[in-house]
Amino acid sequence: MKIVVTGSLGHIGKPLTEELVHQGxxxxxxxxKAEKQKDIEALGAIAAIGSLEDIxxxxxxxxxxxxxxxxxxxxFAEADQVAYYRRISANYVQAINQTGVKRLVNLSSYGAHLDKGTGYILGAHFAETILDKLTDVAITHLRAGYFYYNLFGFIDMIKGAGFIGTNYGGDDKMVLVAPVDIAAVAAEELIKPAxxxxxxxxxSDELTASEVAHIIGNAIGKPDLQWVVLTNEQMRAGMEKRGLPPHVIDNFVELGxxxxxxxxxxxxxxxxxxxxHVKLDDFAKEFAAVYQNG
Structure with a gap:
């Protein structure tokens, strides 16, 4: 099959490309980025260097x-995330309509069923809605969970405050995912008959926020690490102190x-x-290495 992969050689794109090339x-x-061409070709794939904004x-x-x-x-530089998602998704629709592609696997997100109140995830909802307007195309939306690597964003807080704090936590359930597990499912879906x-x-794993903190804490030598639930105002104030733009703060607070x-x-x-296959216990080793070397 001839398959096009967007997302360059990122956390999902690289293992997905490797698997598809391996399958022939x-x-x-x-x-x-033009500098990625050599790395793409080294995997046995063809590099297409250009912008998703270019129809x-x-x-x-x-x-x-x-x-x-x-x-x-x-x-995150896009102040209006919904408009950004709409624009890129509309470009995909136009390109697919004009080229007759019959199979589409789209990376979406858990929470994409909601049409309001989800911050950054709201863009995924509208992306699904726009792509679903395609006709004669078999579509699979992959609604991925909370990416493990997002936990790296808490390293400074753990080192500085001694805890993880957001407007969710404690006994709140989290569904987490490893990019390689997404890549494996994407590869499976792409070659399915229409x-x-x-x-x-x-x-990849289902845990409470407290359980996440416990596993991460054990990995870094802080077995008593807690994931504290902050108020929206406390979370907003903390992000303001870090100098984050208002639209970024609004999206994260709403999502949380x-x-x-x-x-x-x-x-x-x-x-x-x-x-x-990849559990938080597996990722915790990687987290600890970054934490200790940071």
Whole structure:
């Protein structure tokens, strides 16, 4: 099969490309950075260097493809995240319509079933909505959980304050995921025969925030590490002290609030997947290495 992978050689794109090439598929990887071409080609894939904002580039790259893996790369500089997700998703729709691609696997997020109140995840909801307008295309939305590597963002807080603090935590349930587990599911879905549209959750581990703190704490020699629930105001004030832009703060506070309320996981609880292979205990070793060397 001829398969196009967006997302360059990121946490998902690299293992996904490696797996697809290993299976014997012809893989084209889109990257906005010319310096990535050598690394892409070293994996046995074809490099397509250009921007997802460029419709003509997407049409050229998608032409002749049997399947495409789409994602909207994180861009916190975009003040209006929904508009950003809408724009990139609309570009995908136009390119797919003009090239006749029949199989689409899209990286989405848990909580994408909600049309408000989810901060950064709201963009994933509208991306799904826009992509679902495609006809004669078999679509699978991969609703991924909380990425393990997001926990790296708490290292400074742990070192400085001695705890993890957000407007969710304690007994709040978290569904976490390793990018390699997402890549494995994406590879499986991309080569499936065309069928009806599906939604598939991708999660590696289910734990409470307190359990996450305990596992991470043990790995770094702080077995009493706590994940403290802050008020929205406390979380906002802390992020303001770090100098984060207002739109970033608003999105994170809203996202955390939806996790704390349980709304983010309502649909997930009705469609639980088989958990992936990489557990938090595995990731904790990587976390500890970064923590100790940071």
């Amino acid at each position: 598929h012809s893989v084209t990887v889109i990257s906005s 003509d580039f997407l049409i050229t790259t998608f032409s002749g493809a049997d399947a495409v893996f789409t994602m909207v790369p994180p861009n 069928g009806s549209e599906t939604i598939r959750y991708v999660v 609030g939806s996790l704390h309320s349980g709304a983010l996981l309502e649909d997930y609880e009705q469609h639980k997947p088989t958990l992936g």
